[in-house]
Amino acid sequence: MEVSARAVRHQDGTLAFYEGSLVDIGERKRTEEALLQSERRYRSLVETGHVGVFINEGGSYTYVNQAFARLLGFEPEELIGRHYREIVAPEQLGQADERYSSLLLGLLDMDSSEWTFIHSDRRTRKIALVSMQRLEGASNLLVMGTLVDITERKRIENRLIHQARHDPLTELPNRVHFSERLEQAIRDFHSDRKPYAVLLIEIDAFKLVNDSLGHAAGDELLVMVARRLQEAVSKDAVVSRHESAEFAVLLLSFQSLARVREISEQIRAAMSKRFHILDREVYTSIHVGIALGEESYRSSVEVLRDADTALSATKIRGRQGSAVFDQQMRNEVVRRLTLETALRSGLIRQEFQVRYQPIVELASGSPIGFEALLRWQPPQGELIPPQVFLSIAEETGLIIPIGVTCLRQVCETVGQWKRKFASARDLSVNFNLSHRQFIDPLFWDLLSTALGENDFPPGDFQVEITENVLLDQDRSLWLQIEKLLRIGVKLALDDFGTGYSSLSYLHDLPLNSLKIDRSFTLDLKDNPRHQTIVQSILRLALDLDLYAVVEGIEDRRQLDAVREAGARFGQGYFYAPALTAGEFQEGLRTGLRFPQ
Secondary structure, three states, rough: OOEEEEEOOOOOOOEEEEEEEEEEEEEEHHHHHHHHHHHHHHHHHHHOOEEEEEEEOOOEEEOOHHHHHHHHHOOOOHHHOOHHHHHHHHEHHHHHHHHHHHHHHHOOOOOEEEEEEEOOOOOOOOEEEEEEEEOOOOOEEEEEEEEOOOOHHHHHHHHHHHHHEEEOOOEOOOOOHHHHHHHHHHHHHHHHHHOEEEEEEEEEHHHHHHHHHHHHHHHHEEEEEEEEHHOOOOOOOOOEEEEOOOOEEEOOOOOOOOHHHHHHHHHHOOOOOOEEEEOOEEOOOOOEEEEEEOOOOOHHHHHHHHHHHHHHHHHHOOOOOOEEHHHHHHHHHHHHHHHHHHHHHHHOOOEEEEEEEEEEEOOOOEEEEHHHEEEEOOOOOOOHHHHHHHHHHHHHOOEEEEHHHHHHHHHHHHHHHHHOOHHHOOOOEEOOOOHHHOOOOHHHHHHHHHHOOOOOOOEEEEEEEEEHHHHHOOHHHHHHHHHHHHHOOOEEEEEOOOOOOHHHHHHOOOOOEEEEHHHHHHHOOOOOOHHHHHHHHHHHHHEEEEEEEEEEOOOOHHHHHHHHOOOEEOOOOOOOOOHHHHHHHHHHHHHHOOOO
């Protein structure tokens, strides 16, 4: 209770009486005590909490709590009187000044942003989320704020961003990061005419290393390639890994296309040096596709598309090197894509057919067999020869299903002939296989099945391969040859004399026959050098007990020259073109005989 009293006196000053009041102040006392406790709790919270609190006047701190000081490695009193510019990271001073001034000028009621501070050790950087507002009071320069330490959160964020934008194996920028830098280069080109170029690089030996030495070796090769790429280009170039064995380089400092080519050659030279991987020496080569920045490019997708087109152009050439994109390449890509689409449609619509060209004994004019030749007959249009589409079919893998379709046609058709015509029973059929078909592990099972289903004697079926197939000395080649021998089919070496294989293959391979390329036949009568080569091949075949068939006999003059060289068997348009199944069957019915 609160008591108040006063004396009341007469006019002469004598005491008349006392008057007073008694007021219950319990509620007010409780309110005052609650406010005091609240203030103590707030002060304790400010002083002991994890959120930094500060008051700043004119840029200098007049109050900081323990959390603020502890974040930066100071005691609170060490910060009193210091200006924020003394503890903010130099690169952020401009932003800090702008935000602080905006508050004081009333342009902002409140500001919340990330600030980077320098720790008292002068090495560590701390990142904090700072919230500030101007205090109304006697001074217009008074600002109060809080800050929360987000250093660890930012570290995790930055690590996640790095992981999302970099290849985890090589630590190089990934395709996403590279595309962002390329987009900026495109903008700089259009605004300031700053040149740029993209080099798309494919490592040839990666799959071989991966398959033969294991994935650890493949990974080590990629890391070493990444390091050499970075060493081969300037510091401002962006080196990126895009896919398993594909890298990209963004060049930004060069004066001419000649310089870009020079850098490409430097990269090629760096990659041609041996790599030491798992105590082994590994050599590799590269293909490089180059796209030079130009006015028409508006996005990274367009530039990378054209660099990839140039890369494909170098691979089509079949040897290491580089190519700079031009419009002719684009036209070729469109042409090949159109042809690939047509090939796929043709396969579905069963447009691929087999033609049969006789192989003749020169002395008697009697056929000893025939070669099955692939032809493509669209519903509208002329017959498409194999040289137009075989390379694309091989590259895309479409040669596998196309070849299977033709194999079944041949086995079914020739099997019927052998059962129906006595003249066909001793004839053999030659079936061409590309490298991709020859090493396909499923082909030989399909062949064995097709022969069995059609009662086709395996010994009358001969597989033709070119010398280029033999360049692959991988074990898979010999595994396929073992399968061939188990089935019982024969093996012929086609276009002999035009490839790069060693003569040792004639001894090592279980060959039945050689086919001498038509390029020797064309001018055999007038070219002594070709006469010598053909005679040598024929003698070699005879000594090795191989049949030798001379291809490309197109007229009587060539036939006479082939005979003079000592040939026993031949093939060509002089005897017959590639015949349809119906035409060949009619010949079997009437008795095939050719000029002698």
